[in-house]
Amino acid sequence: MLDFQRIHEPYKASLDQALLDVANSGQYIGGPEVVGFESELSRFLDAGVCTVGNGTDALQIALMALGIGPGDEVVVPAFTYAASAEVIGLLGATAVWCDVHKSTFCINSESLSKVLTQNTKAIIAVHLYGACADIESIEKIAPGIPIVEDTAQAFGAKWTSGKYAGRFAGTVGAFGTLSFFPTKSLGAMGDGGALVSKDTKLLNLASKIAKHGQREKYVHEMIGVNSRLDPLQAAVLRVKLKYFNTSVESRKVLAKAYADGLAHLKQVICPQNIDEGHILHQYTIRVTNGDRDALKAHLKQSGIDSMIYYPMGLHQQEAYRHWEPNYTLEATNTLVQEVLSLPIGEHLSTEDVSYIAAAIEAFYNHD
Ligand SMILES: Cc1ncc(COP(=O)(O)O)c(C=O)c1O
Incomplete structure (x- = not known):
């Protein structure tokens, strides 16, 4: 990444x-x-x-x-x-x-x-x-x-x-x-x-x-x-x-390129809370319709790494299961199945992001 x-x-x-x-x-x-x-x-x-x-x-x-x-x-x-x-x-x-x-x-x-x-x-x-x-x-x-x-x-x-x-x-x-x-x-x-x-x-x-x-x-x-x-x-x-501020500025440019490249895909929800104060540590999309793992595998085949932060709610982890939740953690239970973090950082260019966005588009429009 x-x-x-x-x-x-x-x-x-x-x-x-x-x-x-x-x-x-x-x-x-x-x-x-x-x-x-x-x-x-x-x-x-x-x-x-x-x-x-x-x-x-x-x-x-x-x-x-x-x-x-x-x-x-x-x-x-x-x-x-x-x-x-x-x-x-x-x-x-x-x-x-x-x-x-x-x-x-x-x-x-x-x-x-x-x-x-x-x-x-x-x-x-x-x-x-x-x-x-x-x-x-x-x-x-x-x-x-x-x-x-x-x-x-x-x-x-x-x-x-x-x-x-x-x-x-x-x-x-x-x-x-x-x-x-x-x-x-x-x-x-x-x-x-x-x-x-x-x-x-x-x-x-x-x-x-x-x-x-x-x-x-x-x-x-x-x-x-x-x-x-x-x-x-x-x-x-x-x-x-x-160099911190320069680093954040370049991430912001990449985030904008992701948003532009992915906006038309209705199966993908881009992060909705990006404002001036966001430092874009991750660019995390939500992949709906249960396609997340297949999209991740597809990106891997195109040479693109992506990460799932996090694949399980902590309440589901063996180490913490003794702390039972008092009620249903609906958003957590949904997000663990949907989130996919895409590469972002100063080592990437907007062309790299366009390539990744195109690979995501190809996943949905392959026939
Ligand atoms: C949300 C959060 N809290 C705490 C930590 C722990 O930081 P460290 O790895 O420096 O111990 C991390 C590290 O990944 C984190 O993402």
């Missing part, structure tokens, strides 16, 4: 130099690259930042900082990556599934209202595929319940309307959590993650948890974890952050 050699080509010399500088510095844990990246990221987002080892750690640490534990319920959409729910179980709490909107793939606050109980201690709102979830309506339906914005797939996305217009995804909840997994919109050359918050007290607590719960060296105040961003990854991310 992504060709990193081509994506990195315009700034390859800077990346090589950044990696070499860390290798030659002898500073392999923490140090100036990590501090520098944290301050640049914080300036970019206009919020406090604490880097950690990956996006899953960021979610777990956010829940730990909010005091989530046994007996607590945390609401999470069933249509997301496993990490969003896994961390709830790791802390001995209970995941409570809610549904998403078919049109945005993000949390449906009406479904949220059906699963809230006195034990609901947090809500994980996932900004899926690069678009902002509707945090404002969650706040209205669940006032006072802390929201963790799982921003692994939406670094750089912004709201374009409502109370949070102009703000970045991940900066309005109790915490935002980021992943710098290589395929993400701001991707490292390995694992990386961060917590984001405007609440300094909460962020300091999270930072302490990420460092074995220590206040100062060898003084441990609470049970924590060991989770830190590697300086090599910080150095890479400092370079890539400079």
